[in-house]
Amino acid sequence: MTTVAAVRATGLVKRFETTVAVDGVDLVVEDGEVRGLLGPNGAGKTTLLRLLFGLVAPDEGNVELLGRPLGAADTVCLEGVAGFVEEPTFYPYLSGRVNLELFAELDGGAPAGRVDEVLDRVGLGGRGGDRVSGYSTGMRQRLGIAAALLRSPRLLLLDEPTSGLDPAGARDMGGLVRRLAADGTAVLLSSHLIGDLENVCDSFTVLRLGKVVWNGSAQQLRDQAPGSAYRLATSDDARALELAEQQPNVHVTRSPTGELRLAVHGRVDAYVLELGHAGVAVRRLELVVSPLESMFFALTSDVELDSAALTELAEAALAGT
Amino acid sequence: MSATGVLRPGEAIPGGRAARRSGGVWSVYRAERRKLSTQLATRLLAVISVLGPFAFAGVLKIQTGSPADTLFGVWVHSSGFALSLVVLAFCGAWGFPVLAGVLAGDIFASEDRYGTWKMVLTRSSTRRDLFAGKLLAAATFAVGLLVLLAISSLAAGLLLIGDGSLVDLSGRTLSAGHSLVLVVVAWLLNVPPMLAFTSLAVLFSVATRNGIVGVIGPALVDLVMQLLLLVGTGVWMHMLLAASAFQGWYPLFTAHPYYGPLVIACIVSVIWIVACLGTSWLMLRRRDFAGAPVARRAGWVMPVRVAVGAAAVIAFLAIAANWGPAGDTAAKLKASIQPTFNNLTLLQQRELGRTVAPGAKLNVLTNCSRRASTPTGPGDWICTLDVFIPQPGAEPFQSTPVSYDVSLQADGCYKATSPPSFVGQQTMKDGNGKQVVNPLFVIYGCFNPL
Numbered sequence: 001m002t003t004v005a006a007v008r009a010t011g012l013v014k015r016f017e018t019t020v021a022v023d024g025v026d027l028v029v030e031d032g033e034v035r036g037l038l039g040p041n042g043a044g045k046t047t048l049l050r051l052l053f054g055l056v057a058p059d060e061g062n063v064e065l066l067g068r069p070l071g072a073a074d075t076v077c078l079e080g081v082a083g084f085v086e087e088p089t090f091y092p093y094l095s096g097r098v099n100l101e102l103f104a105e106l107d108g109g110a111p112a113g114r115v116d117e118v119l120d121r122v123g124l125g126g127r128g129g130d131r132v133s134g135y136s137t138g139m140r141q142r143l144g145i146a147a148a149l150l151r152s153p154r155l156l157l158l159d160e161p162t163s164g165l166d167p168a169g170a171r172d173m174g175g176l177v178r179r180l181a182a183d184g185t186a187v188l189l190s191s192h193l194i195g196d197l198e199n200v201c202d203s204f205t206v207l208r209l210g211k212v213v214w215n216g217s218a219q220q221l222r223d224q225a226p227g228s229a230y231r232l233a234t235s236d237d238a239r240a241l242e243l244a245e246q247q248p249n250v251h252v253t254r255s256p257t258g259e260l261r262l263a264v265h266g267r268v269d270a271y272v273l274e275l276g277h278a279g280v281a282v283r284r285l286e287l288v289v290s291p292l293e294s295m296f297f298a299l300t301s302d303v304e305l306d307s308a309a310l311t312e313l314a315e316a317a318l319a320g321t
Numbered sequence: 322m323s324a325t326g327v328l329r330p331g332e333a334i335p336g337g338r339a340a341r342r343s344g345g346v347w348s349v350y351r352a353e354r355r356k357l358s359t360q361l362a363t364r365l366l367a368v369i370s371v372l373g374p375f376a377f378a379g380v381l382k383i384q385t386g387s388p389a390d391t392l393f394g395v396w397v398h399s400s401g402f403a404l405s406l407v408v409l410a411f412c413g414a415w416g417f418p419v420l421a422g423v424l425a426g427d428i429f430a431s432e433d434r435y436g437t438w439k440m441v442l443t444r445s446s447t448r449r450d451l452f453a454g455k456l457l458a459a460a461t462f463a464v465g466l467l468v469l470l471a472i473s474s475l476a477a478g479l480l481l482i483g484d485g486s487l488v489d490l491s492g493r494t495l496s497a498g499h500s501l502v503l504v505v506v507a508w509l510l511n512v513p514p515m516l517a518f519t520s521l522a523v524l525f526s527v528a529t530r531n532g533i534v535g536v537i538g539p540a541l542v543d544l545v546m547q548l549l550l551l552v553g554t555g556v557w558m559h560m561l562l563a564a565s566a567f568q569g570w571y572p573l574f575t576a577h578p579y580y581g582p583l584v585i586a587c588i589v590s591v592i593w594i595v596a597c598l599g600t601s602w603l604m605l606r607r608r609d610f611a612g613a614p615v616a617r618r619a620g621w622v623m624p625v626r627v628a629v630g631a632a633a634v635i636a637f638l639a640i641a642a643n644w645g646p647a648g649d650t651a652a653k654l655k656a657s658i659q660p661t662f663n664n665l666t667l668l669q670q671r672e673l674g675r676t677v678a679p680g681a682k683l684n685v686l687t688n689c690s691r692r693a694s695t696p697t698g699p700g701d702w703i704c705t706l707d708v709f710i711p712q713p714g715a716e717p718f719q720s721t722p723v724s725y726d727v728s729l730q731a732d733g734c735y736k737a738t739s740p741p742s743f744v745g746q747q748t749m750k751d752g753n754g755k756q757v758v759n760p761l762f763v764i765y766g767c768f769n770p771l
Contacts, residue, residue, distance in 0.1 A: 106444035
């Protein structure tokens with residue numbers, strides 16, 4: 001039996017008038033792998049997913065899904081592939097259940113009870129009979145995932161899957177993706193927020209202006225991260241600031257609100273131990289910018305991520321911008 | 322691959338692009354059929370198709386007037402078959418294009434409106450499957466509603482009016498069996514133009530991605546075609562209009578049926594179907610589904626361009642309506658109206674209780690002329706029929722002139738009316754004192770314009 005990658009895209013280029021939305025992208029997703037497709041808005045993530053789904057035709061390059069070349073647009077048939085691009089959409093005048101039954105019909109029909117099974121799986125079991133026009137954004141997102149699960153896919157392509165989901169829903173979604181991957185399903189998730197995918201993905205591909213700027217495992221991304229930033233509260237903030245000056249990889253500043261901000265290049269452990277030895281109690285140490293987030297920021301912006309930039313990033317994260 | 326057809330991790334889909342797959346045309350067809358059947362408009366059309374003819378027949382039952390302006394309209398009180406043909410003539414002029422628009426005009430555009438293309442195109446069906454499946458579903462419903470109307474109008478006519486003899490377009494009386502066969506064939510001959518308008522609705526739906534244009538478009542095109550059928554003297558352009566194909570069944574109801582226009586109507590319908598569907602498919606197969614377009618403010622440039630373009634096309638077609646030989650000539654009209662008048666006069670005499678010998682013929686001298694500078698073509702004509710009645714005396718014949726105002730169409734069908742002073746009122750008392758239709762009040766007839 002020949003083993004093939006779930007996704008193998010080579011040299012993909014897509015232009016829209018004068019804009020190059022995807023510029024020479026190579027991408028491989030193996031079976032059982034959960035790969036995050038990261039990039040700021042306009043990086044080309046959605047266009048890349050549209051190319052993989054055959055919704056738009058590439059100007060250059062090739063796509064193979066599950067070992068099968070994606071042909072001309074009119075012959076594209078996504079056997080074994082499921083997912084959605086942007087927000088999932090449905091016929092609003094029909095119920096969630098009927099929508100799923102129609103999609104199942106397009107796949108040649110689903111076994112009895114399959115629709116109810118996937119509705120239950122995404123937490124819509126009690127609302128399946130309601131018209132989709134009455135669904136919230138989060139419910140539509142769940143229904144989109146249910147539509148994807150209907151066909152027991154070998155490859156799942158999801159665009160911003162946690163968009164519109166509450167924290168519990170996002171966590172459930174992450175768990176679901178991990179379970180599917182454990183069964184051998186390859187998953188490609190796109191997001192412009194690395195925090196959404198940080199604990200779900202095995203590997204990442206980072207896009208910027210249509211080009212791949214980084215590709216590798218989650219561990220490699222963490223190892224290469226420029227640093228992280230924390231919100232710090234101690235029993236003696238003045239002493240904590242003094243001690244930070246003795247640590248070459250640590251930079252502590254006081255924010256306009258009076259709280260301490262801690263920017264770390266590498267590990268934070270030594271500084272925390274030092275605080276303990278000095279009799280300064282650590283009352284709060286909250287990760288505000290994770291190593292992956294800092295790496296993502298470094299890869300997708302022109303700013304050099306020094307301690308000041310990390311602290312600024314932490315302020316922005318705390319301000320919710 | 323496992324025996325159940327489920328791919329194991331790392332296993333390629335066998336057979337490359339030609340692999341067997343679970344979706345397909347019939348999967349799409351079933352899904353679209355279900356969607357259409359859940360829509361209010363479709364259900365409403367089905368109810369109207371079933372109940373409409375019964376309501377029409379019911380109204381006729383309680384009033385004495387008849388839709389004499391419509392082909393076979395004068396006979397709706399005496400023959401249930403005439404009622405079905407009146408319904409067919411009305412549907413052919415207006416009903417079928419509207420029906421086609423409602424059923425097919427939104428079938429592609431609705432995917433744009435709801436943004437569901439990206440969902441349906443990422444299932445196991447190709448664009449080709451989706452196009453063919455949607456088309457089949459629209460065609461099924463269009464033909465289904467036509468059949469429903471045919472059955473319902475026949476049932477309404479036969480149950481509420483009865484199976485009285487149908488008087489054809491040559492003034493002959495047809496038996497119930499003969500009438501039934503002809504009526505059924507007439508309905509079936511409307512299937513090709515119905516599919517042509519369904520294809521036109523699909524084209525509007527795919528090209529404009531706008532459901533409103535898709536629904537209204539076919540009815541507007543039909544209206545323009547109906548107007549174009551009224552202008553010009555040539556036969557070619559008139560026969561190429563899809564709306565004229567709805568009238569292809571008229572020759573079946575003449576004493577000497579002619580099949581040229583009927584065959585041309587079918588060919589024209591096929592040409593429209595191929596042209597509309599071919600263009601629609603080319604648009605759909607090349608389309609990039611790249612998300613919602615950037616919203617632009619509604620401007621006046623595009624509507625003006627479309628209006629100017631449409632006006633130019635209509636003007637060109639109006640001029641082209643004069644191309645080809647003039648099918649409507651005085652000789653053809655005379656050859657048609659004279660025997661029809663003869664048959665209807667004999668029918669009138671029978672109705673009045675007078676004895677008429679089988680095969681009897683009137684001595685009639687007919688003269689027809691067009692009320693315009695050009696002597697040929699559709700429009701207003703006048704026909705004078707001098708009936709010579711034998712009488713004793715020095716003058717062996719008494720000449721009774723009957724003058725008819727004839728409204729002649731490009732397809733060779735006409736309606737002739739005469740003042741009551743010549744032919745009497747619309748109804749008369751038969752030999753039994755019962756009020757019946759006066760056959761000579763309005764004469765409908767057809768001749769071959771080719």
